[in-house]
Amino acid sequence: MLNSEKITKTLLFLASLIIILLASGMMFTLINGSIPVFKEFGINFIFSTKWNPTEEKEVYGALPFIAGTIITSIIAILICFPLAFSTSLFIGEYYRGRGLAKIIGTMVDMLAGIPSIVYGLWGFYVLRPLIVDLGFNSQGYGIFTAGLILAIMIIPYATSITSEMIMMVSNDLKEAGYSLGATRKDVILKIIIPNARSGIFSSYILAFGRALGETMAVTMLIGNTNVIPKSIFDTGNTMASVIANQFGEADGLKLSALIAIALLLFVITGLINGTGKLLIRKFS
Amino acid sequence: MISLIIKTKKHLKGINIRILKNQIFAGVVFVFSFITISPIVLIIYKLISKGYKQINLAFFTDIAPNTYEAMIALGNGETIPGGILNGITGTLIMVTMASIVAIPIGLLIGIFLYENNTKWYANIVRDITDILQGVPSIVLGLISYFWVVKSITHGFSALAGSTALGIMMLPLIIRSTEETLKMIPETIKEAGLALGVPYHKIILRVLIPTGFSGLLTGILLAISRIIGETAPLMLTALGSMGVNYNIGKPTSAVPLLIWEFYNDPNMVDLIWSSSLILMIFVLILNLISKHLIAKKNN
Numbered sequence: 001m002l003n004s005e006k007i008t009k010t011l012l013f014l015a016s017l018i019i020i021l022l023a024s025g026m027m028f029t030l031i032n033g034s035i036p037v038f039k040e041f042g043i044n045f046i047f048s049t050k051w052n053p054t055e056e057k058e059v060y061g062a063l064p065f066i067a068g069t070i071i072t073s074i075i076a077i078l079i080c081f082p083l084a085f086s087t088s089l090f091i092g093e094y095y096r097g098r099g100l101a102k103i104i105g106t107m108v109d110m111l112a113g114i115p116s117i118v119y120g121l122w123g124f125y126v127l128r129p130l131i132v133d134l135g136f137n138s139q140g141y142g143i144f145t146a147g148l149i150l151a152i153m154i155i156p157y158a159t160s161i162t163s164e165m166i167m168m169v170s171n172d173l174k175e176a177g178y179s180l181g182a183t184r185k186d187v188i189l190k191i192i193i194p195n196a197r198s199g200i201f202s203s204y205i206l207a208f209g210r211a212l213g214e215t216m217a218v219t220m221l222i223g224n225t226n227v228i229p230k231s232i233f234d235t236g237n238t239m240a241s242v243i244a245n246q247f248g249e250a251d252g253l254k255l256s257a258l259i260a261i262a263l264l265l266f267v268i269t270g271l272i273n274g275t276g277k278l279l280i281r282k283f284s
Numbered sequence: 285m286i287s288l289i290i291k292t293k294k295h296l297k298g299i300n301i302r303i304l305k306n307q308i309f310a311g312v313v314f315v316f317s318f319i320t321i322s323p324i325v326l327i328i329y330k331l332i333s334k335g336y337k338q339i340n341l342a343f344f345t346d347i348a349p350n351t352y353e354a355m356i357a358l359g360n361g362e363t364i365p366g367g368i369l370n371g372i373t374g375t376l377i378m379v380t381m382a383s384i385v386a387i388p389i390g391l392l393i394g395i396f397l398y399e400n401n402t403k404w405y406a407n408i409v410r411d412i413t414d415i416l417q418g419v420p421s422i423v424l425g426l427i428s429y430f431w432v433v434k435s436i437t438h439g440f441s442a443l444a445g446s447t448a449l450g451i452m453m454l455p456l457i458i459r460s461t462e463e464t465l466k467m468i469p470e471t472i473k474e475a476g477l478a479l480g481v482p483y484h485k486i487i488l489r490v491l492i493p494t495g496f497s498g499l500l501t502g503i504l505l506a507i508s509r510i511i512g513e514t515a516p517l518m519l520t521a522l523g524s525m526g527v528n529y530n531i532g533k534p535t536s537a538v539p540l541l542i543w544e545f546y547n548d549p550n551m552v553d554l555i556w557s558s559s560l561i562l563m564i565f566v567l568i569l570n571l572i573s574k575h576l577i578a579k580k581n582n
Contacts, residue, residue, distance in 0.1 A: 011484070016397075019409055022414060086315075087316065108320065118327065121546065188309070265420055270418065272299070
């Protein structure tokens with residue numbers, strides 16, 4: 001009897017080691033692979049804007065891609081916020097528990113199920129012509145188009161956590177507000193938001209983390225140029241899209257540069273997600 | 285008296301403005317919510333309206349056409365022949381292999397976290413799981429490229445693709461398992477322990493059956509998440525023209541086919557029907573899990 005218990009516990013413990021091994025193995029592979037490029041360019045790799053794979057004159061710098069990643073994700077969050085927050089209020093407050101909220105909630109969840117490449121296709125054939133028609137730029141590719149599709153992609157992540165946080169605000173507080181003659185708008189702005197503030201904030205951090213690593217849809221819409229974009233309608237590249245784009249023909253120092261970009265992406269998303277999860281755990 | 289009436293009127297005006305503001309606020313919320321759900325309607329409409337023509341039995345039983353065949357069909361104004369059989373079999377093989385490894389390990393680690401709830405080591409495992417869950421899929425593809433393509437199969441392969449998908453699946457299963465087990469009343473477990481049931485039997489006969497629908501939901505959602513992944517497969521499985529059952533060789537998948545069709549002007553018409561099939565797969569998995577969740581909550 002005692003023996004079988006020990007075996008079970010050991011088995012569970014051994015399984016848990018797999019996740020540790022996996023994570024450390026991933027870190028090792030990424031660090032190991034990026035050593036050549038850091039040896040060649042040092043810390044400048046992160047801050048240099050030059051990306052030139054021509055032989056003999058090879059120079060690699062990750063800044064254009066870091067900038068592209070962060071700018072597209074910020075555009076995505078800015079567009080996503082009013083939409084996702086309104087939808088969360090719709091689901092968690094205005095139509096809470098009613099059929100309409102369930103339908104809207106299911107539809108928002110369906111957004112999370114759409115594969116990245118399908119978003120890319122839709123963005124390419126529907127959003128891009130729209131951007132051209134509106135006269136923002138002639139080709140329709142660019143940082144803004146990529147940010148717009150990212151905004152749609154992260155809406156479900158922001159909405160589901162935010163609406164949960166809104167529903168967690170205690171009814172007593174809300175009723176106290178109403179009994180003082182507050183309108184629903186007052187209750188939302190003065191009671192629900194201040195109370196659910198940190199939870200809402202962390203849900204957008206997690207959504208931001210999602211946007212950082214999205215690959216296919218961004219690759220199809222961003223225009224894939226290796227320079228720092230000068231305006232939001234310029235073309236650019238993100239860290240994920242440059243890996244997807246250039247990995248096929250990469251070897252030697254260029255391969256190492258792409259691995260180093262993957263390492264940076266790994267670290268940045270890890271930090272952002274870690275912060276988000278920490279905040280959520282602390283406040284819920 | 286008159287001054288009182290004026291005062292009341294002023295007061296009422298203030299109330300009216302507040303009510304008006306309240307209504308405007310609600311209006312904005314409703315309009316934005318409507319905008320939020322419009323993409324899903326528009327995307328599904330686009331997929332169906334553009335994709336349904338191409339879908340017939342041959343679409344599931346034939347392999348993808350080559351550029352030349354597609355070009356001739358386009359020239360004659362016919363629908364493009366062929367289907368996505370090589371994609372469907374590739375997706376099935378890779379998702380199955382990923383599941384076979386990731387589901388049992390994920391369940392074990394999930395149970396481990398549940399059992400050691402607040403111990404420091406369990407907290408570390410949980411944090412690492414959370415971090416892994418946020419790792420972009422393209423990075424997982426890159427990792428699998430070095431672990432499998434470079435070292436084991438010495439070439440692009442289904443094994444490499446399923447490794448990337450399996451690593452992606454693992455944290456999803458772990459967290460859903462732990463969350464599900466947390467919902468099971470402690471008393472059921474204690475009743476078993478009080479009867480002297482050995483620990484592994486508690487897991488197999490009490491925890492897993494009681495949480496079965498929750499565990500299944502987590503598994504289905506994880507599968508629906510990886511089934512549409514394209515980026516990691518581009519770096520690992522690469523794609524192939526024909527049906528391939530050798531896990532050591534390059535293999536196609538439905539999302540990879542969509543990517544190939546998209547890049548080939550002759551076959552671009554096939555993207556909508558293939559995307560529609562992929563969406564139907566994902567939606568069915570999602571609907572089943574939604575149904576399971578609803579059933580559990582009743």
